[in-house]
Amino acid sequence: MSNIASGNTIAEVANLIGDAARANMLSALMGGQALTAGELARHAGVTPQTTSGHLGKLAEAELIAVEKQGRHRYYRLASPDVAHAIHALMAVAASGPKRYHPIGPRDEALRLARTCYDHMAGRLAVALADALTGMGHVVLADGAGLVTDEGRRFFCDFGIKLDGETSSKRPLCRTCLDWSERRPHLAGRLGAALLDRSVALGWISRTAESRALRITRAGEAGFSSTFCLPPDWRAPLFSQKY
Numbered sequence: 001m002s003n004i005a006s007g008n009t010i011a012e013v014a015n016l017i018g019d020a021a022r023a024n025m026l027s028a029l030m031g032g033q034a035l036t037a038g039e040l041a042r043h044a045g046v047t048p049q050t051t052s053g054h055l056g057k058l059a060e061a062e063l064i065a066v067e068k069q070g071r072h073r074y075y076r077l078a079s080p081d082v083a084h085a086i087h088a089l090m091a092v093a094a095s096g097p098k099r100y101h102p103i104g105p106r107d108e109a110l111r112l113a114r115t116c117y118d119h120m121a122g123r124l125a126v127a128l129a130d131a132l133t134g135m136g137h138v139v140l141a142d143g144a145g146l147v148t149d150e151g152r153r154f155f156c157d158f159g160i161k162l163d164g165e166t167s168s169k170r171p172l173c174r175t176c177l178d179w180s181e182r183r184p185h186l187a188g189r190l191g192a193a194l195l196d197r198s199v200a201l202g203w204i205s206r207t208a209e210s211r212a213l214r215i216t217r218a219g220e221a222g223f224s225s226t227f228c229l230p231p232d233w234r235a236p237l238f239s240q241k242y
Contacts, residue, residue, distance in 0.1 A: 016061050017089070021046045022054050026063065026077070026086050031211040032118045032195075034067055034074035039209070080170060083117035084187075090179040109212040111180040112234065113204065116211075119191030120198070121176065124215065124223070126183045127233040128194065129175070135228065138173060140184060145173030147190065158226065159200075160193045198223075 017023055021044040028035060028043035035043075041051040055075060058064045065078045077083050113124040120128070132138045137151030147155070152162055162172065173191070175184035186194065198204045203219030215223070223229055 013061060013063070016057055016063065017086075019054070020044075021050070022058060025051075025054060025058070025075075026082075027090070028211075029064065029075065029077045030083060030086055030090075030115070030117055031206075032115045033206070034076040036072065036074060040075060042209075077117065080117065084176070087116055087176055087179070091177045091182075093179075109207075109210070109214075111236070113213040113215055114211040115195065115206070115213060116176060116178075116185070116187070118195065119176075119185070119187050120195050120204075120213065121178050121180075121185050122213075123181060123234060123236070124204075124213075125185035125191075126178050126181045127229050128223070128227055129184055129186050131227040131229055132186070138186070138190075140175055143175050143184075144171070145175060145186065145188065145190070147173055155190070155193075159197050160190075162190065162193075 017026065024044040025040045028040060037048065037051050037055060040055070041048050044051065044054070046054070055064065059066055059075075062078050063082050064075050067074045067076065077086070111122055113120065113122045115121065116125075119125070129138075129140070132151070133140055135150075135154070136148055137154050139146040139148065147162060155162055171188040173186060174188040176187045176191075177183070178185045185191070195204075198219065199206070201218070201222060202216055203222045204213045204215055207214055
């Protein structure tokens with residue numbers, strides 16, 4: 001039996017997300033890693049006592065889930081649906097009225113490559129989506145994605161197995177509108193597998209206390225040769241001011 005999304009229930013969820021501290025916590029969890037209350041407190045800029053109350057409300061609304069390991073508690077987004085909703089809000093917020101904000105090293109690192117829950121985002125992810133589409137490995141339309149037969153062979157050679165995963169209710173391939181590039185990047189099981197495989201190959205690595213991904217020297221060469229990325233893929237698609 002499922003709940004009906006009435007105006008009141010939508011308003012309740014929106015009110016929870018609308019608090020700045022809770023919004024910062026949910027944004028931090030978009031990195032895909034489970035975080036402690038202390039880590040989330042630093043991201044939100046609030047005290048540990050205040051953080052506990054916020055986390056309790058988010059958990060009660062099933063926006064986050066709690067994982068216990070010994071005496072430690074770790075928090076993560078409750079589901080891909082929650083991550084998709086937060087990402088959609090990020091895209092809407094990014095396309096709103098422009099506010100001047102000088103771009104620093106951290107901003108540029110996030111726009112180049114970052115995690116979006118369990119898949120990649122930023123200019124790297126958009127370039128990969130464009131390249132895979134251009135090579136005929138995926139077909140993207142209206143937020144959905146189809147992996148072609150040639151694409152399945154390509155991903156198998158790359159070390160990603162797409163067959164035999166019928167038990168998952170999650171789509172194999174869909175798109176997210178990248179909030180910094182305003183272009184789609186790959187999500188779904190395929191997007192998650194691309195991130196995991198790239199980390200396993202040592203092409204990208206996570207950075208502490210940030211969603212930014214570092215592209216290694218091996219990754220620079222590997223992404224370019226394997227996915228036939230254009231030489232200027234790092235260049236911003238347009239100028240932005242925040």
